[in-house]
Amino acid sequence: MGQERAAATLRRAAAAGADLLAGGRGAGMTHAWLFTGPPGSGREEAARAFTAALFCPDQGCGHCDMCHQVAVGSHPDLEIVRPQGLSYGIKDTRRLILRAAGAPTLGHWRVVLFEDADRATEGASNALLKAIEEPPPRTVWLLCAPSPDDMMITIRSRCRLVTLVTPPTAAVAHVLATRENVPPAMAEFAARAAQGHIDRARRLALDEEARARREAVLSIPRSLTGVGECVMAAERLVKTAEDEAAAVTAVLNESEITELRQVYGEGSTGKGLNRGLIRGGAGALKDLEDRQKSRATRTKRDVIDASLLDLVAFYRDVLAVQFGAHVELASEDRRADLDDLARASTPEDTLRRIDAIMRCRRRLASNVSPQMAVESMTISLHRPRL
Numbered sequence: 001m002g003q004e005r006a007a008a009t010l011r012r013a014a015a016a017g018a019d020l021l022a023g024g025r026g027a028g029m030t031h032a033w034l035f036t037g038p039p040g041s042g043r044e045e046a047a048r049a050f051t052a053a054l055f056c057p058d059q060g061c062g063h064c065d066m067c068h069q070v071a072v073g074s075h076p077d078l079e080i081v082r083p084q085g086l087s088y089g090i091k092d093t094r095r096l097i098l099r100a101a102g103a104p105t106l107g108h109w110r111v112v113l114f115e116d117a118d119r120a121t122e123g124a125s126n127a128l129l130k131a132i133e134e135p136p137p138r139t140v141w142l143l144c145a146p147s148p149d150d151m152m153i154t155i156r157s158r159c160r161l162v163t164l165v166t167p168p169t170a171a172v173a174h175v176l177a178t179r180e181n182v183p184p185a186m187a188e189f190a191a192r193a194a195q196g197h198i199d200r201a202r203r204l205a206l207d208e209e210a211r212a213r214r215e216a217v218l219s220i221p222r223s224l225t226g227v228g229e230c231v232m233a234a235e236r237l238v239k240t241a242e243d244e245a246a247a248v249t250a251v252l253n254e255s256e257i258t259e260l261r262q263v264y265g266e267g268s269t270g271k272g273l274n275r276g277l278i279r280g281g282a283g284a285l286k287d288l289e290d291r292q293k294s295r296a297t298r299t300k301r302d303v304i305d306a307s308l309l310d311l312v313a314f315y316r317d318v319l320a321v322q323f324g325a326h327v328e329l330a331s332e333d334r335r336a337d338l339d340d341l342a343r344a345s346t347p348e349d350t351l352r353r354i355d356a357i358m359r360c361r362r363r364l365a366s367n368v369s370p371q372m373a374v375e376s377m378t379i380s381l382h383r384p385r386l
C-alpha cells in the first residue's frame, strides 16, 4: 500500500530532522513537501503524522502532549491553512508567509500544513514559490493537493513528493471497525459505498443523515422517467445541498462573528451587527461576510459534487453489470436498480450518462448556476419507464 511506503519515508525524514538538530544544524532538512493523493487517501492525515513526528520527542508516539496538540490542531508551531473560498489569494498568502517566517515557540520547527494547496491562485502560488525557494531555517511547508499536476511546476520541482493512493475497501473497513468501533457489517457497507474515501466512509458509518442523503441521491436514476421528474430531481438535489451547506456554515459563521466582535468590541444593546463596533470593525466585518459568502458557495458546490460522485459510482456499477465484470460494486445495496437499468439500456447509454455527470461537475466548477447544470444533467440521465 502506498500509505506504508509514504509513512516509512516520512519517519526517516523526521528522524533525519532530529539528527540534524542534534548536530546543531537546521540545514539539510527538506523544507517543502508535497502530499498528493485523491480526496480521502489521507493526504492531510499523513502530513499531520509527519508534523507529530517532527514535534514529538519520541518521533510521533501518538500519546504525548505534542502529538495530541498536533492531532487537535492547537500546537502553536503548527499552522493549518484550509482555504475557505474557491481560491486562496495573494493577500492571505503574503500574511501566511510572514507568520511562517517566525521562530518556533516550543520546538525546533515551525510547520505550515496547507490543505488544498491547489486552490492557491497564480499570484498566491508565485508568492509561495519565493517562500519555499528561500525558506527560513526552521520553517517546513507541507502542501497537500490531489496530484502533482495541480501545482505550478516550479513549486512542484522544489518539493519532496509524498504520493498516497486510494486504500482498498478492506483497509478502510478495518480502520472504521478498529478505530471508530463501527460494527463490521456497517464498516464494510460504508467503506464500499465510499470507494476508499476515508472521510466519507467515516461519515456514512457514523452519521445517519449522511446515509439518508446517499439513499436520496441513489434513488434518482430510477425516478427519471419523464422531463417533469428530471426537473424535480434536480431541484431536490440542489435544495438538499443548500440545506446541508447552510447547516455546516451556520455554525462556523456564528463563532467567527462572535470572535470578531470580541476583537473590535461591541455595544451592549442592539441586534444589528454593525452597531457598537469600534472603528475598523465595519470593514473587518464586511471582509468576513464576503469570505463567509464565498465559503457557503464552495460548500454547496462540494456537497453537490459529492452527490454527483455517488451517481457516477452508481452508473459505473451499471456498466460493470452490463459487461458481466466481477468487481466490487459501490452500490451493491441498490442491486435491483442496477440490474433493471443494466437490462433496459446499452453500455453506450451508460457511458453517455457518466459523461453527462462528469460534464455537470466541470460546469459546476466553472461557476454555472447549480440548478441549470444539474437540471441539464438529470435530463441527460432520463430513461424510459421500465
Ligand SMILES: [Zn+2]
Pocket (backbone or CB within 6 Å): 056, 057, 058, 059, 060, 061, 062, 063, 064, 065, 066, 067
Ligand atoms: Zn508523541
